Amino acid sequence: MHGSVICLTDPNNTQKNTYTDIRRFPCEKFQTFLYAATFTLSLITFALFFEPEYAFEETIPALSIACLSFLALGLPRFIEFRKISTSIQDSDVLRNPGQHGRRELLIIGLGVAFFSLAILGPFILAFITTPAVWMGAVLGMIAGMSSSQLAFALYTQRWEKNNHVKLYRYVVWFRDERNRKTVIEYGVRSE
Numbered sequence: 001m002h003g004s005v006i007c008l009t010d011p012n013n014t015q016k017n018t019y020t021d022i023r024r025f026p027c028e029k030f031q032t033f034l035y036a037a038t039f040t041l042s043l044i045t046f047a048l049f050f051e052p053e054y055a056f057e058e059t060i061p062a063l064s065i066a067c068l069s070f071l072a073l074g075l076p077r078f079i080e081f082r083k084i085s086t087s088i089q090d091s092d093v094l095r096n097p098g099q100h101g102r103r104e105l106l107i108i109g110l111g112v113a114f115f116s117l118a119i120l121g122p123f124i125l126a127f128i129t130t131p132a133v134w135m136g137a138v139l140g141m142i143a144g145m146s147s148s149q150l151a152f153a154l155y156t157q158r159w160e161k162n163n164h165v166k167l168y169r170y171v172v173w174f175r176d177e178r179n180r181k182t183v184i185e186y187g188v189r190s191e
Contacts, residue, residue, distance in 0.1 A: 062140030069144025
């Protein structure tokens with residue numbers, strides 16, 4: 001069932017080639033281990049390249065970019081999951097969870113701005129700082145992004161365990177006459 005493509009047999013559906021793609025939400029179990037490994041390796045690499053006499057110079061950019069990356073990637077996902085978890089408890093399916101209110105759009109917009117800064121920050125630092133600071137900033141970005149993914153995956157797994165459900169992301173789609181994938185419906189469901 002995980003990641004499988006199933007042909008719908010609804011006779012009322014006018015599209016002939018309609019499919020449902022079902023995957024674990026937010027990620028498969030093995031990806032949690034990959035996030036943990038990436039986070040650990042980025043911290044180990046930073047510790048190996050870290051020079052005590054330049055501690056302040058190397059740590060501040062790395063820590064700043066790690067925090068920005070964590071917030072930029074994690075904040076919108078946690079806000080979205082709060083909405084998903086509330087709706088899933090009321091019914092087993094949440095259709096089209098991507099429709100946001102004004103407040104959520106503002107927070108997601110700030111997340112995109114922080115994410116852009118976190119991505120562009122190391123490249124800007126490459127021109128104005130030493131290689132050690134640049135390397136710390138890149139490792140900080142990797143650590144921040146992987147720790148955000150790891151924290152979100154562990155949080156949703158704990159929520160699933162506490163609520164005795166498993167969450168799955170689904171997408172209903174078909175190929176149009178120009179062979180483009182067209183999404184009809186998407187959402188999150190529980191089992």
